[in-house]
Amino acid sequence: AATAIAINDLLNLNLTSTQLIETAAMGESASAGSPHADNVSAAILGDFTLIVSREPLEVLRLRLPPNAEFAIVLPEIRVDTRLARSVLPRQVDxxxxxxxxxxxxxxVAGIALNNVEVMGKGMMDAVVEPARAHLIPGLNHVKELALRAGAAGVAISGAGPSIIAIVDSNKKNTKDIALAMKDAFEEVGVRSKPICAKPGQGARIIRRE
Amino acid sequence: AATAIAINDLLNLNLTSTQLIETAAMGESASAGSPHADNVSAAILGDFTLIVSREPLEVLRLRLPPNAEFAIVLPEIRVDTRLARSVLPRQVDxxxxxxxxxxxxxxVAGIALNNVEVMGKGMMDAVVEPARAHLIPGLNHVKELALRAGAAGVAISGAGPSIIAIVDSNKKNTKDIALAMKDAFEEVGVRSKPICAKPGQGARIIRRE
Known part of the structure:
Protein backbone atom coordinates (compact mmCIF):
# COMPACT_ATOMS: atom_id res chain seq x y z
CA ALA A 1 0.00 0.00 0.00
CA ALA A 2 2.75 2.44 0.95
CA THR A 3 4.67 1.46 -2.19
CA ALA A 4 1.64 2.21 -4.35
CA ILE A 5 1.28 5.63 -2.74
CA ALA A 6 4.99 6.37 -3.12
CA ILE A 7 5.10 5.40 -6.80
CA ASN A 8 1.90 7.36 -7.46
CA ASP A 9 3.60 10.43 -6.01
CA LEU A 10 6.99 9.83 -7.64
CA LEU A 11 5.61 9.41 -11.16
CA ASN A 12 2.78 11.95 -10.73
CA LEU A 13 0.24 9.31 -11.68
CA ASN A 14 -2.61 11.06 -9.83
CA LEU A 15 -4.39 7.78 -9.16
CA THR A 16 -7.57 7.93 -7.08
CA SER A 17 -7.54 6.16 -3.73
CA THR A 18 -9.70 3.44 -5.27
CA GLN A 19 -7.14 2.91 -8.05
CA LEU A 20 -4.37 2.81 -5.45
CA ILE A 21 -6.27 0.16 -3.52
CA GLU A 22 -6.78 -1.92 -6.67
CA THR A 23 -3.07 -1.72 -7.45
CA ALA A 24 -1.95 -2.57 -3.94
CA ALA A 25 -4.47 -5.43 -3.74
CA MET A 26 -2.61 -7.18 -6.55
CA GLY A 27 0.46 -7.19 -4.34
CA GLU A 28 -1.45 -9.34 -1.85
CA SER A 29 -1.26 -12.22 -4.33
CA ALA A 30 2.35 -12.71 -3.29
CA SER A 31 1.51 -13.38 0.36
CA ALA A 32 -1.99 -14.80 0.18
CA GLY A 33 -2.26 -16.42 -3.25
CA SER A 34 -4.95 -14.11 -4.61
CA PRO A 35 -5.48 -10.36 -4.86
CA HIS A 36 -7.65 -8.94 -2.10
CA ALA A 37 -8.32 -5.45 -0.92
CA ASP A 38 -9.19 -5.94 2.77
CA ASN A 39 -5.84 -4.97 4.24
CA VAL A 40 -4.62 -2.45 1.71
CA SER A 41 -7.88 -0.47 1.88
CA ALA A 42 -7.27 0.32 5.51
CA ALA A 43 -3.55 0.88 4.91
CA ILE A 44 -4.36 3.49 2.27
CA LEU A 45 -7.50 5.15 3.67
CA GLY A 46 -6.90 4.72 7.40
CA ASP A 47 -9.57 4.32 10.11
CA PHE A 48 -12.18 1.62 9.42
CA THR A 49 -12.79 0.59 5.83
CA LEU A 50 -15.55 -1.49 4.34
CA ILE A 51 -15.53 -3.03 0.87
CA VAL A 52 -19.05 -2.42 -0.45
CA SER A 53 -18.41 -3.92 -3.86
CA ARG A 54 -15.51 -5.73 -5.52
CA GLU A 55 -16.24 -5.15 -9.20
CA PRO A 56 -16.24 -2.27 -9.57
CA LEU A 57 -14.29 -1.74 -6.37
CA GLU A 58 -16.09 0.53 -3.93
CA VAL A 59 -14.64 1.18 -0.49
CA LEU A 60 -16.15 3.18 2.37
CA ARG A 61 -14.24 4.75 5.22
CA LEU A 62 -15.76 5.35 8.65
CA ARG A 63 -14.06 7.44 11.29
CA LEU A 64 -13.53 5.47 14.51
CA PRO A 65 -14.44 6.83 17.96
CA PRO A 66 -11.50 8.81 19.41
CA ASN A 67 -11.51 6.54 22.48
CA ALA A 68 -11.17 3.34 20.43
CA GLU A 69 -7.72 1.86 20.98
CA PHE A 70 -6.28 -1.56 20.23
CA ALA A 71 -4.19 -3.95 22.29
CA ILE A 72 -2.42 -6.46 20.07
CA VAL A 73 -0.16 -9.42 20.80
CA LEU A 74 2.07 -11.03 18.20
CA PRO A 75 2.90 -14.57 19.33
CA GLU A 76 6.14 -16.17 18.17
CA ILE A 77 4.39 -18.82 16.15
CA ARG A 78 3.85 -18.92 12.43
CA VAL A 79 0.44 -19.34 10.80
CA ASP A 80 0.59 -19.51 7.04
CA THR A 81 -2.19 -17.34 5.57
CA ARG A 82 -2.91 -19.98 2.94
CA LEU A 83 -3.30 -22.64 5.64
CA ALA A 84 -5.49 -20.29 7.69
CA ARG A 85 -7.76 -19.95 4.67
CA SER A 86 -7.79 -23.66 3.89
CA VAL A 87 -9.26 -24.59 7.29
CA LEU A 88 -12.38 -22.49 6.73
CA PRO A 89 -15.61 -24.44 6.27
CA ARG A 90 -17.14 -24.27 2.79
CA GLN A 91 -20.64 -24.30 4.22
CA VAL A 92 -21.97 -22.70 7.39
CA ASP A 93 -25.21 -23.08 9.32
CA VAL A 108 -20.54 -0.80 12.41
CA ALA A 109 -23.42 0.47 14.58
CA GLY A 110 -20.92 0.84 17.43
CA ILE A 111 -18.82 3.06 15.17
CA ALA A 112 -21.90 5.07 14.21
CA LEU A 113 -22.87 5.52 17.87
CA ASN A 114 -19.28 6.17 19.03
CA ASN A 115 -19.76 3.23 21.37
CA VAL A 116 -16.66 1.09 21.85
CA GLU A 117 -18.53 -1.46 24.02
CA VAL A 118 -20.91 -2.20 21.15
CA MET A 119 -18.00 -2.42 18.71
CA GLY A 120 -16.42 -4.97 21.03
CA LYS A 121 -19.56 -7.12 21.03
CA GLY A 122 -19.42 -6.98 17.24
CA MET A 123 -16.04 -8.72 17.21
CA MET A 124 -17.50 -12.11 18.10
CA ASP A 125 -17.52 -14.68 15.32
CA ALA A 126 -19.26 -18.06 15.18
CA VAL A 127 -17.65 -19.27 11.95
CA VAL A 128 -14.12 -18.24 11.06
CA GLU A 129 -12.54 -18.02 14.49
CA PRO A 130 -13.70 -21.44 15.77
CA ALA A 131 -12.27 -23.01 12.58
CA ARG A 132 -8.90 -21.37 13.15
CA ALA A 133 -8.68 -21.69 16.93
CA HIS A 134 -6.49 -24.82 16.80
CA LEU A 135 -3.85 -22.92 14.80
CA ILE A 136 -3.17 -20.57 17.72
CA PRO A 137 -2.32 -22.35 21.00
CA GLY A 138 -3.71 -20.38 23.93
CA LEU A 139 -6.20 -18.38 21.86
CA ASN A 140 -9.14 -18.89 24.20
CA HIS A 141 -7.00 -18.23 27.28
CA VAL A 142 -5.69 -14.98 25.79
CA LYS A 143 -9.21 -13.89 24.83
CA GLU A 144 -10.55 -14.66 28.28
CA LEU A 145 -7.81 -12.71 30.06
CA ALA A 146 -8.16 -9.77 27.68
CA LEU A 147 -11.87 -9.52 28.48
CA ARG A 148 -11.23 -10.00 32.20
CA ALA A 149 -8.69 -7.15 32.02
CA GLY A 150 -11.40 -4.92 30.56
CA ALA A 151 -11.19 -5.22 26.78
CA ALA A 152 -14.50 -4.44 25.07
CA GLY A 153 -13.92 -7.23 22.54
CA VAL A 154 -11.20 -9.50 21.23
CA ALA A 155 -10.60 -11.54 18.08
CA ILE A 156 -7.95 -13.08 15.87
CA SER A 157 -6.41 -10.27 13.82
CA GLY A 158 -6.99 -11.15 10.18
CA ALA A 159 -5.77 -14.68 9.51
CA GLY A 160 -3.70 -14.65 12.73
CA PRO A 161 -1.66 -15.49 14.67
CA SER A 162 -1.89 -11.99 16.19
CA ILE A 163 -4.78 -11.37 18.55
CA ILE A 164 -6.39 -7.95 18.72
CA ALA A 165 -8.51 -6.48 21.50
CA ILE A 166 -10.49 -3.26 21.30
CA VAL A 167 -10.29 -1.00 24.33
CA ASP A 168 -12.34 1.99 25.42
CA SER A 169 -9.44 4.24 26.42
CA ASN A 170 -11.78 6.38 28.52
CA LYS A 171 -12.27 3.38 30.79
CA LYS A 172 -9.18 1.21 30.59
CA ASN A 173 -5.47 1.48 29.94
CA THR A 174 -4.71 -0.22 26.63
CA LYS A 175 -1.20 -1.13 27.79
CA ASP A 176 -2.58 -3.08 30.78
CA ILE A 177 -4.70 -5.17 28.45
CA ALA A 178 -1.84 -5.81 26.03
CA LEU A 179 0.31 -6.99 28.95
CA ALA A 180 -2.49 -9.22 30.26
CA MET A 181 -2.66 -10.85 26.83
CA LYS A 182 1.11 -11.30 26.73
CA ASP A 183 0.99 -12.93 30.19
CA ALA A 184 -1.80 -15.22 29.04
CA PHE A 185 0.31 -16.44 26.11
CA GLU A 186 3.24 -16.95 28.48
CA GLU A 187 1.08 -19.14 30.72
CA VAL A 188 0.66 -21.57 27.83
CA GLY A 189 4.36 -21.39 26.93
CA VAL A 190 4.16 -19.00 23.98
CA ARG A 191 6.34 -15.90 23.81
CA SER A 192 4.68 -12.83 22.34
CA LYS A 193 5.15 -9.14 21.70
CA PRO A 194 2.50 -6.72 23.02
CA ILE A 195 1.60 -3.65 20.96
CA CYS A 196 -0.71 -0.72 21.67
CA ALA A 197 -2.23 0.96 18.63
CA LYS A 198 -4.61 3.72 17.71
CA PRO A 199 -6.47 3.91 14.41
CA GLY A 200 -4.15 5.30 11.73
CA GLN A 201 -4.87 7.81 9.01
CA GLY A 202 -3.50 5.65 6.20
CA ALA A 203 -0.12 5.75 4.47
CA ARG A 204 1.14 9.25 3.72
CA ILE A 205 4.04 10.85 1.88
CA ILE A 206 6.26 12.18 4.68
CA ARG A 207 9.22 13.60 2.73
CA ARG A 208 10.23 14.26 -0.87
CA GLU A 209 13.97 14.49 -1.69
CA ALA B 1 -46.14 -3.72 20.31
CA ALA B 2 -48.76 -0.98 20.59
CA THR B 3 -50.77 -3.19 22.95
CA ALA B 4 -47.75 -3.66 25.20
CA ILE B 5 -47.20 0.09 25.31
CA ALA B 6 -50.90 0.77 26.01
CA ILE B 7 -51.10 -1.77 28.85
CA ASN B 8 -47.83 -0.49 30.30
CA ASP B 9 -49.38 2.99 30.43
CA LEU B 10 -52.82 1.88 31.61
CA LEU B 11 -51.51 -0.16 34.54
CA ASN B 12 -48.57 2.16 35.30
CA LEU B 13 -46.15 -0.74 34.94
CA ASN B 14 -43.20 1.51 34.07
CA LEU B 15 -41.55 -1.19 31.98
CA THR B 16 -38.33 -0.26 30.18
CA SER B 17 -38.38 -0.31 26.39
CA THR B 18 -36.37 -3.54 26.51
CA GLN B 19 -38.99 -5.15 28.75
CA LEU B 20 -41.73 -3.92 26.42
CA ILE B 21 -39.92 -5.49 23.48
CA GLU B 22 -39.55 -8.80 25.34
CA THR B 23 -43.26 -8.80 26.15
CA ALA B 24 -44.36 -7.90 22.63
CA ALA B 25 -41.97 -10.47 21.14
CA MET B 26 -43.97 -13.22 22.86
CA GLY B 27 -47.00 -12.07 20.90
CA GLU B 28 -45.14 -12.95 17.70
CA SER B 29 -45.50 -16.62 18.60
CA ALA B 30 -49.11 -16.41 17.47
CA SER B 31 -48.24 -15.40 13.90
CA ALA B 32 -44.81 -16.91 13.40
CA GLY B 33 -44.67 -19.93 15.71
CA SER B 34 -41.91 -18.62 17.97
CA PRO B 35 -41.21 -15.41 19.88
CA HIS B 36 -38.93 -13.01 18.05
CA ALA B 37 -38.09 -9.40 18.60
CA ASP B 38 -37.18 -8.19 15.09
CA ASN B 39 -40.46 -6.51 14.24
CA VAL B 40 -41.61 -5.36 17.65
CA SER B 41 -38.25 -3.68 18.38
CA ALA B 42 -38.77 -1.28 15.51
CA ALA B 43 -42.47 -0.88 16.32
CA ILE B 44 -41.58 0.19 19.86
CA LEU B 45 -38.35 2.15 19.35
CA GLY B 46 -38.90 3.50 15.84
CA ASP B 47 -36.22 4.24 13.23
CA PHE B 48 -33.75 1.40 12.58
CA THR B 49 -33.24 -1.17 15.31
CA LEU B 50 -30.59 -3.84 15.65
CA ILE B 51 -30.73 -6.79 18.05
CA VAL B 52 -27.21 -7.02 19.46
CA SER B 53 -27.97 -9.86 21.82
CA ARG B 54 -30.98 -12.09 22.50
CA GLU B 55 -30.28 -13.29 26.02
CA PRO B 56 -30.15 -10.90 27.66
CA LEU B 57 -32.03 -8.87 25.09
CA GLU B 58 -30.08 -5.83 23.93
CA VAL B 59 -31.45 -3.62 21.18
CA LEU B 60 -29.80 -0.62 19.53
CA ARG B 61 -31.60 2.17 17.73
CA LEU B 62 -30.00 4.18 14.93
CA ARG B 63 -31.56 7.33 13.55
CA LEU B 64 -32.16 7.08 9.81
CA PRO B 65 -31.14 9.82 7.35
CA PRO B 66 -33.97 12.38 6.99
CA ASN B 67 -34.02 11.76 3.23
CA ALA B 68 -34.55 8.00 3.59
CA GLU B 69 -38.06 7.10 2.48
CA PHE B 70 -39.67 3.80 1.60
CA ALA B 71 -41.84 2.71 -1.30
CA ILE B 72 -43.75 -0.46 -0.46
CA VAL B 73 -46.14 -2.64 -2.44
CA LEU B 74 -48.47 -5.15 -0.82
CA PRO B 75 -49.47 -7.73 -3.44
CA GLU B 76 -52.79 -9.53 -3.10
CA ILE B 77 -51.19 -12.90 -2.52
CA ARG B 78 -50.69 -14.71 0.73
CA VAL B 79 -47.32 -15.99 1.93
CA ASP B 80 -47.51 -17.84 5.21
CA THR B 81 -44.66 -16.71 7.47
CA ARG B 82 -44.10 -20.28 8.61
CA LEU B 83 -43.81 -21.44 4.98
CA ALA B 84 -41.47 -18.53 4.19
CA ARG B 85 -39.23 -19.72 7.01
CA SER B 86 -39.39 -23.37 6.02
CA VAL B 87 -37.93 -22.72 2.55
CA LEU B 88 -34.71 -21.26 3.97
CA PRO B 89 -31.59 -23.37 3.45
CA ARG B 90 -30.08 -24.87 6.60
CA GLN B 91 -26.57 -24.41 5.28
CA VAL B 92 -25.14 -21.60 3.18
CA ASP B 93 -21.89 -21.20 1.24
CA VAL B 108 -25.48 0.22 8.73
CA ALA B 109 -22.52 2.20 7.35
CA GLY B 110 -24.97 3.95 5.02
CA ILE B 111 -26.99 4.99 8.06
CA ALA B 112 -23.82 6.19 9.80
CA LEU B 113 -22.79 8.21 6.73
CA ASN B 114 -26.33 9.50 6.05
CA ASN B 115 -25.96 7.93 2.61
CA VAL B 116 -29.15 6.38 1.24
CA GLU B 117 -27.38 5.03 -1.88
CA VAL B 118 -25.07 2.95 0.31
CA MET B 119 -28.02 1.78 2.42
CA GLY B 120 -29.69 0.64 -0.79
CA LYS B 121 -26.65 -1.42 -1.80
CA GLY B 122 -26.83 -3.02 1.62
CA MET B 123 -30.29 -4.41 0.89
CA MET B 124 -28.98 -7.08 -1.47
CA ASP B 125 -29.11 -10.63 -0.17
CA ALA B 126 -27.54 -13.79 -1.60
CA VAL B 127 -29.24 -16.26 0.73
CA VAL B 128 -32.72 -15.59 2.03
CA GLU B 129 -34.25 -13.76 -0.90
CA PRO B 130 -33.24 -16.26 -3.61
CA ALA B 131 -34.78 -19.04 -1.48
CA ARG B 132 -38.07 -17.17 -1.19
CA ALA B 133 -38.26 -15.71 -4.70
CA HIS B 134 -40.59 -18.44 -5.98
CA LEU B 135 -43.17 -17.55 -3.31
CA ILE B 136 -43.70 -14.09 -4.82
CA PRO B 137 -44.60 -14.14 -8.53
CA GLY B 138 -43.09 -11.12 -10.27
CA LEU B 139 -40.52 -10.40 -7.54
CA ASN B 140 -37.58 -9.93 -9.89
CA HIS B 141 -39.65 -7.84 -12.30
CA VAL B 142 -40.83 -5.56 -9.48
CA LYS B 143 -37.27 -5.20 -8.16
CA GLU B 144 -35.93 -4.37 -11.60
CA LEU B 145 -38.55 -1.71 -12.26
CA ALA B 146 -38.09 -0.19 -8.80
CA LEU B 147 -34.36 0.22 -9.44
CA ARG B 148 -34.99 1.52 -12.96
CA ALA B 149 -37.39 4.10 -11.48
CA GLY B 150 -34.59 5.29 -9.19
CA ALA B 151 -34.86 3.30 -5.97
CA ALA B 152 -31.54 3.05 -4.13
CA GLY B 153 -32.27 -0.55 -3.15
CA VAL B 154 -35.12 -3.04 -2.97
CA ALA B 155 -35.84 -6.25 -1.11
CA ILE B 156 -38.60 -8.50 0.19
CA SER B 157 -40.02 -6.88 3.31
CA GLY B 158 -39.53 -9.35 6.13
CA ALA B 159 -40.91 -12.73 5.14
CA GLY B 160 -42.94 -11.15 2.31
CA PRO B 161 -44.99 -10.90 0.23
CA SER B 162 -44.58 -7.12 0.48
CA ILE B 163 -41.64 -5.62 -1.38
CA ILE B 164 -39.88 -2.57 0.02
CA ALA B 165 -37.65 -0.10 -1.81
CA ILE B 166 -35.53 2.57 -0.19
CA VAL B 167 -35.58 5.97 -1.85
CA ASP B 168 -33.38 9.02 -1.48
CA SER B 169 -36.16 11.62 -1.30
CA ASN B 170 -33.69 14.37 -2.23
CA LYS B 171 -33.32 12.72 -5.62
CA LYS B 172 -36.52 10.85 -6.39
CA ASN B 173 -40.22 10.97 -5.64
CA THR B 174 -41.10 7.98 -3.47
CA LYS B 175 -44.62 7.86 -4.88
CA ASP B 176 -43.31 7.44 -8.44
CA ILE B 177 -41.32 4.42 -7.35
CA ALA B 178 -44.22 2.87 -5.45
CA LEU B 179 -46.40 3.27 -8.56
CA ALA B 180 -43.69 1.74 -10.78
CA MET B 181 -43.64 -1.27 -8.48
CA LYS B 182 -47.43 -1.54 -8.55
CA ASP B 183 -47.35 -1.41 -12.36
CA ALA B 184 -44.69 -4.11 -12.43
CA PHE B 185 -46.89 -6.42 -10.35
CA GLU B 186 -49.82 -5.66 -12.66
CA GLU B 187 -47.74 -6.70 -15.67
CA VAL B 188 -47.46 -10.19 -14.23
CA GLY B 189 -51.16 -10.26 -13.29
CA VAL B 190 -50.88 -9.49 -9.58
CA ARG B 191 -52.92 -6.70 -8.00
CA SER B 192 -51.13 -4.74 -5.30
CA LYS B 193 -51.42 -1.73 -3.04
CA PRO B 194 -48.65 0.90 -3.15
CA ILE B 195 -47.63 2.65 0.08
CA CYS B 196 -45.17 5.46 0.76
CA ALA B 197 -43.61 5.50 4.21
CA LYS B 198 -41.11 7.43 6.26
CA PRO B 199 -39.28 6.00 9.26
CA GLY B 200 -41.57 6.13 12.30
CA GLN B 201 -40.75 7.08 15.85
CA GLY B 202 -42.27 3.95 17.38
CA ALA B 203 -45.67 3.40 18.96
CA ARG B 204 -46.80 6.24 21.22
CA ILE B 205 -49.67 6.97 23.60
CA ILE B 206 -51.77 9.54 21.72
CA ARG B 207 -54.69 10.05 24.11
CA ARG B 208 -55.74 9.06 27.62
CA GLU B 209 -59.48 9.05 28.47
Missing part, protein backbone atom coordinates in the same frame (compact mmCIF):
# COMPACT_ATOMS: atom_id res chain seq x y z
CA UNK A 94 -27.83 -20.47 8.53
CA UNK A 95 -28.01 -19.66 12.25
CA UNK A 96 -24.25 -18.98 12.30
CA UNK A 97 -24.65 -16.67 9.33
CA UNK A 98 -27.43 -14.79 11.09
CA UNK A 99 -25.27 -14.53 14.21
CA UNK A 100 -22.26 -13.20 12.29
CA UNK A 101 -24.37 -10.72 10.33
CA UNK A 102 -25.69 -9.41 13.65
CA UNK A 103 -22.12 -9.04 14.95
CA UNK A 104 -20.90 -7.22 11.84
CA UNK A 105 -23.88 -4.88 11.92
CA UNK A 106 -23.29 -4.26 15.64
CA UNK A 107 -19.63 -3.43 15.00
CA UNK B 94 -19.16 -19.37 3.11
CA UNK B 95 -18.90 -16.97 0.17
CA UNK B 96 -22.63 -16.16 0.47
CA UNK B 97 -22.16 -15.49 4.17
CA UNK B 98 -19.27 -13.14 3.44
CA UNK B 99 -21.38 -11.38 0.80
CA UNK B 100 -24.35 -10.94 3.14
CA UNK B 101 -22.15 -9.73 6.00
CA UNK B 102 -20.73 -7.11 3.64
CA UNK B 103 -24.26 -6.02 2.68
CA UNK B 104 -25.44 -5.77 6.29
CA UNK B 105 -22.35 -3.79 7.26
CA UNK B 106 -22.87 -1.51 4.25
CA UNK B 107 -26.48 -0.89 5.24
Missing amino acids: LSSMVYNIGRAAAF | LSSMVYNIGRAAAF
